[in-house]
Amino acid sequence: MPIVDLPADRLETRFQDAKPLYTSTEAVVEANRCLFCYDAPCIDACPAGIDIPSFIGKIRSGNIEGAARTILKVNMAGVSTARVCPVEELCAGACVFNDLNSQPIQIGRLQRYATEKALRTEAETGRKLFSAAPSIDKRVALIGAGPASLACAAHLALEGVESVIYEQDNILGGLNTSGIAPYKLQALDALVEVDWMLNHGVKVHSGVAVGRDVKLEELRHQFDAVFLGIGLGKDGMLDIPGIDGPNVWGATDLIRKIKTDSHFSIPTEVQKVVVIGGGNTSIDIARELAMLGVPEVDILYRRTQSEMPGYKHELANARSKGVRIIEHVKPVEIKQNKDIELIAENSISGDPLSFHCDWLVVAIGQQKLAQHLIPELEVDDKGRVKVDPDTGMTSIKNLYAGGDCINGGKEVVNAVADGRDAAFAILRSWGIKANLDNRQEA
Amino acid sequence: MADLFTEMCGITSPNPFWLASGPPANSGEQVMRAFDAGWGGAVWKTLGQPVVNVSSRLAAVDYAGNRMSGLNNIELITDRPLEANFREISEVKKRYPAHAVIVSIMVETREEWREIIKQAEDAGADGLELNFGCPHGMCERGMGSSVGQEPQVLEKITAWVMEYATKPVLVKLTPNVGDILDPGLAAVAGGANGLSLINTIKSIVGVNLDTLVPLPAVGGKSTNGGYCGPAVKPIALHMVSALARDPRVNVPISGIGGISTWRDAAEFIALGASSVQICTAVMHYGYRIIEDLNEGLSNYLDSMGMTSVSELVGKAAENVTEWGNLDLNYNVVAKINADTCIGCQLCYIACLDGAHQCIHTRKNDCLAFHGESDHGQNPRLQIGPAQNHTSGGNEPEFLPFIDEAECIGCNLCSLVCPVPDCITMEEVDSAKISESWNQRVARQSG
Numbered sequence: 001m002p003i004v005d006l007p008a009d010r011l012e013t014r015f016q017d018a019k020p021l022y023t024s025t026e027a028v029v030e031a032n033r034c035l036f037c038y039d040a041p042c043i044d045a046c047p048a049g050i051d052i053p054s055f056i057g058k059i060r061s062g063n064i065e066g067a068a069r070t071i072l073k074v075n076m077a078g079v080s081t082a083r084v085c086p087v088e089e090l091c092a093g094a095c096v097f098n099d100l101n102s103q104p105i106q107i108g109r110l111q112r113y114a115t116e117k118a119l120r121t122e123a124e125t126g127r128k129l130f131s132a133a134p135s136i137d138k139r140v141a142l143i144g145a146g147p148a149s150l151a152c153a154a155h156l157a158l159e160g161v162e163s164v165i166y167e168q169d170n171i172l173g174g175l176n177t178s179g180i181a182p183y184k185l186q187a188l189d190a191l192v193e194v195d196w197m198l199n200h201g202v203k204v205h206s207g208v209a210v211g212r213d214v215k216l217e218e219l220r221h222q223f224d225a226v227f228l229g230i231g232l233g234k235d236g237m238l239d240i241p242g243i244d245g246p247n248v249w250g251a252t253d254l255i256r257k258i259k260t261d262s263h264f265s266i267p268t269e270v271q272k273v274v275v276i277g278g279g280n281t282s283i284d285i286a287r288e289l290a291m292l293g294v295p296e297v298d299i300l301y302r303r304t305q306s307e308m309p310g311y312k313h314e315l316a317n318a319r320s321k322g323v324r325i326i327e328h329v330k331p332v333e334i335k336q337n338k339d340i341e342l343i344a345e346n347s348i349s350g351d352p353l354s355f356h357c358d359w360l361v362v363a364i365g366q367q368k369l370a371q372h373l374i375p376e377l378e379v380d381d382k383g384r385v386k387v388d389p390d391t392g393m394t395s396i397k398n399l400y401a402g403g404d405c406i407n408g409g410k411e412v413v414n415a416v417a418d419g420r421d422a423a424f425a426i427l428r429s430w431g432i433k434a435n436l437d438n439r440q441e442a
Numbered sequence: 443m444a445d446l447f448t449e450m451c452g453i454t455s456p457n458p459f460w461l462a463s464g465p466p467a468n469s470g471e472q473v474m475r476a477f478d479a480g481w482g483g484a485v486w487k488t489l490g491q492p493v494v495n496v497s498s499r500l501a502a503v504d505y506a507g508n509r510m511s512g513l514n515n516i517e518l519i520t521d522r523p524l525e526a527n528f529r530e531i532s533e534v535k536k537r538y539p540a541h542a543v544i545v546s547i548m549v550e551t552r553e554e555w556r557e558i559i560k561q562a563e564d565a566g567a568d569g570l571e572l573n574f575g576c577p578h579g580m581c582e583r584g585m586g587s588s589v590g591q592e593p594q595v596l597e598k599i600t601a602w603v604m605e606y607a608t609k610p611v612l613v614k615l616t617p618n619v620g621d622i623l624d625p626g627l628a629a630v631a632g633g634a635n636g637l638s639l640i641n642t643i644k645s646i647v648g649v650n651l652d653t654l655v656p657l658p659a660v661g662g663k664s665t666n667g668g669y670c671g672p673a674v675k676p677i678a679l680h681m682v683s684a685l686a687r688d689p690r691v692n693v694p695i696s697g698i699g700g701i702s703t704w705r706d707a708a709e710f711i712a713l714g715a716s717s718v719q720i721c722t723a724v725m726h727y728g729y730r731i732i733e734d735l736n737e738g739l740s741n742y743l744d745s746m747g748m749t750s751v752s753e754l755v756g757k758a759a760e761n762v763t764e765w766g767n768l769d770l771n772y773n774v775v776a777k778i779n780a781d782t783c784i785g786c787q788l789c790y791i792a793c794l795d796g797a798h799q800c801i802h803t804r805k806n807d808c809l810a811f812h813g814e815s816d817h818g819q820n821p822r823l824q825i826g827p828a829q830n831h832t833s834g835g836n837e838p839e840f841l842p843f844i845d846e847a848e849c850i851g852c853n854l855c856s857l858v859c860p861v862p863d864c865i866t867m868e869e870v871d872s873a874k875i876s877e878s879w880n881q882r883v884a885r886q887s888g
Binding site: 024025032036038054057058060061062063065066069127 | 508703704705727728730731733734737738741744861862
């Protein structure tokens with residue numbers, strides 16, 4: 001089955017790109033604004049540590065391949081993270097122009113320009129941005145085909161390691177394919193990048209669940225190391241009566257349907273949706289539903305807006321699409337009448353509240369999978385897999401982990417950096433220093 | 443990846459990028475950091491009898507929001523003891539044997555030249571560069587550009603140096619001359635192994651209008667300095683190509699002058715430089731710019747199917763000729779892409795006021811659009827009201843159109859147009875066979 005393949009009638013294709021690809025003029029004009037700071041704050045703010053002034057300088061000089069290489073050598077998912085990263089909170093948020101009361105450099109858009117252009121050139125000319133080393137007699141299995149595993153596998157493959165990914169899903173790329181707001185990145189574009197990463201010599205078995213179809217112990221025997229990049233599980237649901245009734249959705253489940261399913265649509269009877277939660281997933285789904293034409297979308301949160309873990313800029317964008325925020329709501333019970341009635345109470349005063357809606361979406365985080373899969377694995381009090389921060393190795397020897405399963409759910413760029421660092425640590429454990437490993441020896 | 447290894451009159455370096463003699467190559471510590479960053483060579487800040495420098499030494503021209511489009515300095519040669527410099531040179535060569543260390547020197551008497559050449563060579567210099575270019579301070583003492591401006595003196599001192607030197611000698615030329623061939627040929631006649639150019643251009647970059655003291659100010663006074671940076675590149679490119687094209691100049695050239703990017707470097711090399719030297723861009727951004735210089739040049743050579751820098755040397759110099767050899771029957775006309783035009787009408791006003799009145803709009807007054815070219819042969823005293831052009835169509839009022847018969851193909855509209863590739867200059871198929879001015883004169887007199 002081809003990797004870059006999804007039904008054409010996905011609901012997400014109705015969304016337009018919020019930040020389209022720069023033209024070359026736009027890119028050069030924006031690149032020329034960059035001050036080329038030394039020891040730049042944007043680099044420190046990037047979880048992957050991309051040398052941002054350097055890649056922007058290369059856009060300025062017309063060295064687009066070089067710009068892309070500067071990005072991709074530390075962030076294999078440079079194309080998608082350019083569009084998915086909350087740059088307002090990361091690199092662009094740290095840009096010195098913020099202190100000059102000027103618009104910060106549009107780093108995400110410049111990154112997208114460099115990487116997309118360079119990958120296109122690579123496809124056209126066949127001149128590879130990175131070439132793989134001759135194969136060495138080492139094998140690594142990777143569980144899950146999300147950004148962490150893909151980055152880890154690609155880095156290993158570049159060093160000549162036989163890298164084999166096992167993924168229970170038939171769609172690769174994890175949440176980067178099935179969970180990103182469609183006005184940022186659509187699933188097919190995510191798969192193009194997955195394909196690029198795999199093309200460095202990574203093998204994939206999709207539709208194969210570790211634990212069910214293949215045992216972890218077998219993998220640990222067959223391979224020199226195993227990387228765990230399983231992310232998180234199903235949507236966590238509220239423990240209240242009526243939660244398993246009809247028209248009650250888990251947020252990531254609903255987003256996945258919008259992004260990947262054929263024929264899925266929002267029925268016209270859905271006039272009002274209530275979203276419960278306060279993180280970025282709740283904001284995403286609320287904005288998506290509002291943009292798809294649901295007339296009334298409310299986010300109910302148990303504390304105040306300023307305490308919401310979701311990003312301020314995302315919240316502002318959602319509100320500009322008509323999404324309302326209702327504070328201090330503690331859900332108590334879901335009743336199914338003609339519509340859905342959510343019985344709740346004010347989380348401060350305890351006063352009773354009632355909300356009517358056609359759909360209710362729960363966005364309160366995802367379940368942790370790791371310990372369920374490997375009972376002997378050490379996890380922290382929040383169920384996150386414990387790893388050595390230096391190497392990414394878990395409590396089990398030669399079992400490494402990265403991404404959402406160790407951080408509880410952060411950005412794609414964090415997962416990619418974890419995968420990269422684990423790859424370098426695995427190689428170092430064999431006495432090999434990867435070509436792209438720029439870590440200084442202590 | 444193309445090989446950037448460079449050989450120039452016996453001096454070798456891992457790539458063609460050398461630090462030019464100046465503040466970035468003032469000490470061993472700096473040069474070693476530059477080599478670590480990826481620089482191929484360094485021309486040491488000029489050594490001579492140490493001087494005293496003034497405070498406040500630099501001033502710059504900012505253009506349209508860009509800092510340091512041009513830089514001016516009144517710093518002299520090294521103000522550090524010669525012994526310290528030589529000890530550092532020797533240490534750098536010990537630690538970086540594959541990199542090029544060229545020592546720039548400037549002294550007065552024959553005896554001083556003999557002595558300093560021996561010291562530099564003993565320290566391990568791979569080559570020497572004679573500073574006959576500095577146009578401020580030193581020239582008033584009979585050195586620097588005062589030598590470079592006197593071909594006979596330049597030739598004589600070069601000949602002294604060649605008597606004593608065992609390492610390759612580059613003569614660094616000043617652009618402050620009428621014809622760069624005069625000092626260039628004098629250096630060759632004196633026996634130089636190579637030429638470096640350009641040094642800085644004599645300049646005053648501005649005046650503080652509050653104090654009425656020119657820049658940079660030293661205690662209420664100023665003096666002329668040497669101008670460099672991106673603004674001087676075209677002058678340097680011309681001088682490099684003039685020397686590279688002359689068959690009497692049979693020595694390699696190190697190109698200097700406003701190089702900031704790999705593109706600039708590739709242009710110098712294509713016009714005849716075998717190596718390039720950079721100073722201002724490092725003063726602006728630091729040694730780290732070398733990563734893009736190396737990578738960008740290598741990618742470019744790959745894209746051109748070239749495997750080494752030497753394949754590019756002089757490739758564009760072959761296409762520089764004198765005006766009299768240009769084809770008088772070659773014609774281009776401007777075309778405006780209606781899909782990408784944003785309606786700024788900069789082309790219209792540039793052509794109307796600054797060129798040949800061949801761009802019109804339906805909204806603005808214009809020369810009568812007659813569709814027949816007279817190229818200004820008939821008297822012109824006024825422009826007439828706006829009128830429709832014959833091609834008709836539904837173009838918006840703001841969209842300019844070209845009177846192609848009248849367009850003389852000067853390029854101005856395409857240069858002022860802010861949209862890339864919106865105005866293109868396209869060749870007109872000429873029925874006439876090619877003929878240059880020189881050929882026409884020969885035909886008419888023959």
